[in-house]
Amino acid sequence: MIPKSLTPALLQRTTGEAPKTAMCEAPKITVLALIAHARGVPSAAREAFAAECEALEADDAIILVHTCHRVELYVALGAFGDASLPHLPAGGLRLQDAAAARHLINVACGLNSAVLGEDQILHQVRETYSVRHAARPLDPVLDRLFQVALNAGRRAHGWFAGSPRSLGDVALDEIERVAGSLLDQPILIVGAGSMSRLTAQAAARRGAQVTITNRTSERAATLARHIGGKTVDAPSDGTLGPFVGAVVAVSGKWAVHPQDAARLVESGTTVVDLSSPPAVSQTLQAQLGDRFVSIDDLAWGPQVELADGLRGRLETLVTESGGEYCRWLRSRDFLPAIQAMTDAAEARRCSEMAWLVRRLPSLSEQDRALVDQMSHRLVGGILHAPKSALRLDENGELGRAAWELFGL
Numbered sequence: 001m002i003p004k005s006l007t008p009a010l011l012q013r014t015t016g017e018a019p020k021t022a023m024c025e026a027p028k029i030t031v032l033a034l035i036a037h038a039r040g041v042p043s044a045a046r047e048a049f050a051a052e053c054e055a056l057e058a059d060d061a062i063i064l065v066h067t068c069h070r071v072e073l074y075v076a077l078g079a080f081g082d083a084s085l086p087h088l089p090a091g092g093l094r095l096q097d098a099a100a101a102r103h104l105i106n107v108a109c110g111l112n113s114a115v116l117g118e119d120q121i122l123h124q125v126r127e128t129y130s131v132r133h134a135a136r137p138l139d140p141v142l143d144r145l146f147q148v149a150l151n152a153g154r155r156a157h158g159w160f161a162g163s164p165r166s167l168g169d170v171a172l173d174e175i176e177r178v179a180g181s182l183l184d185q186p187i188l189i190v191g192a193g194s195m196s197r198l199t200a201q202a203a204a205r206r207g208a209q210v211t212i213t214n215r216t217s218e219r220a221a222t223l224a225r226h227i228g229g230k231t232v233d234a235p236s237d238g239t240l241g242p243f244v245g246a247v248v249a250v251s252g253k254w255a256v257h258p259q260d261a262a263r264l265v266e267s268g269t270t271v272v273d274l275s276s277p278p279a280v281s282q283t284l285q286a287q288l289g290d291r292f293v294s295i296d297d298l299a300w301g302p303q304v305e306l307a308d309g310l311r312g313r314l315e316t317l318v319t320e321s322g323g324e325y326c327r328w329l330r331s332r333d334f335l336p337a338i339q340a341m342t343d344a345a346e347a348r349r350c351s352e353m354a355w356l357v358r359r360l361p362s363l364s365e366q367d368r369a370l371v372d373q374m375s376h377r378l379v380g381g382i383l384h385a386p387k388s389a390l391r392l393d394e395n396g397e398l399g400r401a402a403w404e405l406f407g408l
Helices: 008-015 043-054 098-108 120-135 140-157 167-179 194-205 217-227 258-266 282-291 310-359 365-391 397-405
Strands: 031-037 062-066 070-076 093-096 186-190 209-213 245-248 270-273
Touching: 031 043, 031 098, 031 140, 043 062, 043 070, 062 120, 062 140, 070 098, 070 140, 093 098, 098 120, 098 140, 098 310, 120 140, 120 194, 140 310, 167 194, 167 245, 167 270, 186 194, 194 209, 194 217, 194 245, 209 217, 258 282, 270 282, 310 365
Parallel strands: 186 209, 186 245, 245 270
Antiparallel strands: 031 070, 031 093, 062 070
């Protein structure tokens, strides 16, 4: 289990109140995560929250993970100062310390995704970390957390067998649910970014006839050549052919010609919008009715079953990785106590050596060196057990006791 020393604030998730310590003081929070996920927060509210996060002044103590399904702000509170944090929308989660660490590790391992085990989220977390590092330094508390999560994610994704699925596969599953097999069926992909590429590749594997449209025709042509598809100009001119399904993954609105939109509605096309906020207009959404599927709808998609023993291995990995991070956090707290205890003992040893030299002025240099060596070993031996115990201190009680018992 993740050490209990970092878990009291977990109660705040459900009660809204931080538990009180024995001294009636609020516990110190090291890491705070504000989570807005599609399973609890609609796309429009997530994007508004993301805009507030992105408007924060540049600070070493914050890092933002923003994907189609999630907006997650991680804060090292000790270094953040007195600035205000964005308001967490209704349905969001406020996670602290161990809960925040466990959540990010779960995300990197693909266990908190609409597609269990997808590697796209690991790439997104890694890209977030790399871009953030390139922009400015990152507080060590957050830097270490992301390193631990990414290391766990790399290990976890090596355990998933078979071809990795993406949200593009889930989008195509929705189309197949209505249209049946996609073999030799026409599919429209709107966009040429990473999610469009994954969707187009998945459609090609299913034998679909793939058409790509994108604002930049060169990118559409490159993707079409890669998967053996074709392209149409964007914006469309009213001559789009019939499709059994369309998958939209763009930033901004999809500029679709009214005649093309009417044809999508009349021909029974299923339209899956992987954009956040939605790229398909509200008018077209209403006209499509049940045949419109949003990115938020996919957040509740069916999960694949894990092979025997794999879930247990993944849960163990998450727990061990979380424990590793929590031990590192604890080490930042016990080091001052260890250093103060060591300094106090060394000062006393030097004082006693000076007293001995005054009492035995005839002591030879060789004998003095032997006594000095012996005193070093004696102090080191006496401090070994207390220092080892402090490194394993689960709740900080031994650290507090050390300050009192040794008069630090």
